[in-house]
Amino acid sequence: MTTGFWHQVAAVIERDLLRERRRGDVLWITIPFGAIALLLIPLAVGTDAALLRQIGPGMYWVIVMLFGVLVAVGKASSETLPQQDASSLAGLDPAAGFVGRSVSSGVLLLIFELVVGLVAVGLYNISVIGIPWLVLTLVLAAAGLALLGTLTGAIVNSTSAGTTLVPLLVAPLSVPLLLGATQAYDGLRFGHSILSWVLVMATVVLIVAMIGVLTARPLQET
């Protein structure tokens, strides 16, 4: 990958974050809805503090997964064909486009995770332990979901099946991320090593990143 490649990645990240700052889709729509989803759970299961404390981390990660994929798929599909054509004809390498979109979605997802995480901590009285490992888990989850959502968005854009494909594509690949994140938190809580779960998440991130980069060109043309 050349210097030009990384310049293009940086240009795409700057574009996406600039657009998000002006539109505020994640800040003003997704984050509040994520927080509301967390608020609704006690209404469904009751206000038993011990139960909420026990299921809180799992509920948090389910909400992060669901909203996270929606954010990343939405960002990947937010460009019109003329906008995509203009980028291509300015010389955008499809792989650089994939990496740039994934990084910008990852940044937004990390913000989502942190804000909704604070709500979860306050609402369910979840313990914040093993902060360096917890941060690593959050970063890997954000990266994995962003890559997965961006790849799914590219596949959806390239086929006539449209968004009906999203659940079929996302569900199997997000399971290892969800498992890794929830098991890593449980490991931290009970003082077990979480290295194996972190490696599972990192492996998913690497696999989806490689698939995304290698299929960027063919997907753009189908």
Add this chain to the structure above:
Amino acid sequence: MSGAPLVELSGVGVRIGSSQILRDIDLQIDAGEIVGLFGANGAGKTTALRLIATLIRPAQGRGMVLGADLTSPDRYEIRRRIGMIGHVPGIYPEMTLGENLRYSARLAGVATTKIPEVLAAVGLAGAIDRTAGASSHGMQRRAEFARELMIDRSLLLLDEPHSALDRDAVDLVEGLIERKADEGGAVIIVSHDRDRINAIASRSVELTGGTLT
């Protein structure tokens, strides 16, 4: 004009999904030419432009654009020498006109210091900080012409370039088209306004039902 043709299509067909949009297209365009491309709605004009822009692969036949085969990876290398302005602007409405050009410049590896100069060249000197979405359709089109000036293109593909432009802008655009041809590039113009295009084009071709006539 001497040298290899800038565009050379031989028996080219394009399918989109299950529809055959273009069939048996033979077309050669040399440096210095301005070619008018006419046809009814749905004749395949926009698809033809996207094919020549290397954005669609042909399903049949053989095509060369700026020396690159339309099916080979070389086409990625020549894309930044092809400019295309469609009838829907390819700019981001949330960003300013200047930010849109800066984004394109960074992708193309062009110095961003050229942005004020090219905006001034299309009559948008004071509009660099104006949000694209708050700009008129005509201003957005001018900004797209500024982008094509900024990235030095060999081939310009224009879809209804006169729409939404006032008289001054039309004169400006026609000047740019003629300059591009004089500099050894080529321009293909899709339009329904035959009289206006015939006045500047060196020749014209017609698409009927996906076939050139």
